[in-house]
Amino acid sequence: MSKRVIGLVFSVSFSVLFALAVVHASMELIRVVNSWMLGLVPDCVLLSEFPRCEELESRLRIVGYASLGLVLSTILVGLALGRTGLALLGSVLLYLPTVGYFAFTMFFLAGVGVLRVLWYPLIDSELILRLGAITHVPLWTINSILAWIAGFVVPDLNPDFTAPIGFAFMVVGLSVFTLGVATWIYDRLSHRRLSTRGIYSISRHPQYLGFIVWSYGLLSLASAVEGARGYAPPAPGLPWLIASVAVLNAALLEEIGLRKSVSDEYSSYMRKTPFILPMPNKLSRMVRYPAKIVTGKEMPETRKEVLAVSCSYFALTLLLSLLVSYLLPLN
Numbered sequence: 001m002s003k004r005v006i007g008l009v010f011s012v013s014f015s016v017l018f019a020l021a022v023v024h025a026s027m028e029l030i031r032v033v034n035s036w037m038l039g040l041v042p043d044c045v046l047l048s049e050f051p052r053c054e055e056l057e058s059r060l061r062i063v064g065y066a067s068l069g070l071v072l073s074t075i076l077v078g079l080a081l082g083r084t085g086l087a088l089l090g091s092v093l094l095y096l097p098t099v100g101y102f103a104f105t106m107f108f109l110a111g112v113g114v115l116r117v118l119w120y121p122l123i124d125s126e127l128i129l130r131l132g133a134i135t136h137v138p139l140w141t142i143n144s145i146l147a148w149i150a151g152f153v154v155p156d157l158n159p160d161f162t163a164p165i166g167f168a169f170m171v172v173g174l175s176v177f178t179l180g181v182a183t184w185i186y187d188r189l190s191h192r193r194l195s196t197r198g199i200y201s202i203s204r205h206p207q208y209l210g211f212i213v214w215s216y217g218l219l220s221l222a223s224a225v226e227g228a229r230g231y232a233p234p235a236p237g238l239p240w241l242i243a244s245v246a247v248l249n250a251a252l253l254e255e256i257g258l259r260k261s262v263s264d265e266y267s268s269y270m271r272k273t274p275f276i277l278p279m280p281n282k283l284s285r286m287v288r289y290p291a292k293i294v295t296g297k298e299m300p301e302t303r304k305e306v307l308a309v310s311c312s313y314f315a316l317t318l319l320l321s322l323l324v325s326y327l328l329p330l331n
Helices: 003-037 049-079 083-104 111-123 126-130 133-153 163-190 206-226 238-261 263-272 279-296 303-327
Strands: none
Touching: 003 083, 003 111, 003 163, 049 083, 049 111, 049 238, 083 111, 083 206, 083 238, 111 126, 111 238, 126 263, 126 303, 133 163, 133 206, 133 238, 133 303, 163 206, 206 238, 238 263, 238 303, 279 303
């Protein structure tokens, strides 16, 4: 067995083990933080405590609306000015309330669940909830296929694989992210200006791909767990959609800089390697077609073109979400 194969097996094995450890540590950290935050925002178990929770919910509602406005403004300013760090920070903050679905409390804002105040405007409106429906299509499709296969093995069985699917997405996403970071660090220590091998031969932005896949797994897991023993609003897909668009926008902006700093080498690399996710040529052309309509090019080359492409894809996914929400039983 060649050293290259041994190195590949070791890298992948280490990344998967590291990802499993991080997923476990993340769940344990949520549990610890939730226990601490229950002292600040206690649960409501007895009927006599419900009025207090209703009053707190009413007070926090305005905080939620104001906070969401501030976070969305941060993302928009970051995208408009080409400040990728600002846009990514806003995206992470927008996605953070997903953690609240692992509070397991009667009052859905108790403990770490209080993070969900940021999503009040989203969960208050059925229409806004529908705008993120397309994000649940991959999960629904995989779950339906696995349930169909399981039905052949054990008739009359009606299983739900949402939780293991979400966990698998999280492990895969963190593995890809870890491989990307390790390869990038190794190449910099080797004085390489551009990372093109290993995981970078499959995706030009493996760290961003890893984050998108991991965060989708967390959303799927949040949809699977019982968000509260009492009432919990559904996990909206729109925050994940916004965060993913912001991440892809950051990747496109980075490519503009890379084409300037390592022009010939990066142009050659772009022709051979997928932007974010490997896919068949016909499907790849279909995915890139809206960008070509907007800019007249295969890839945007200026900050304004990146913003225009990001907005067009976001609008398209919102329209598809409305259509999907009325056609498929995603809930």
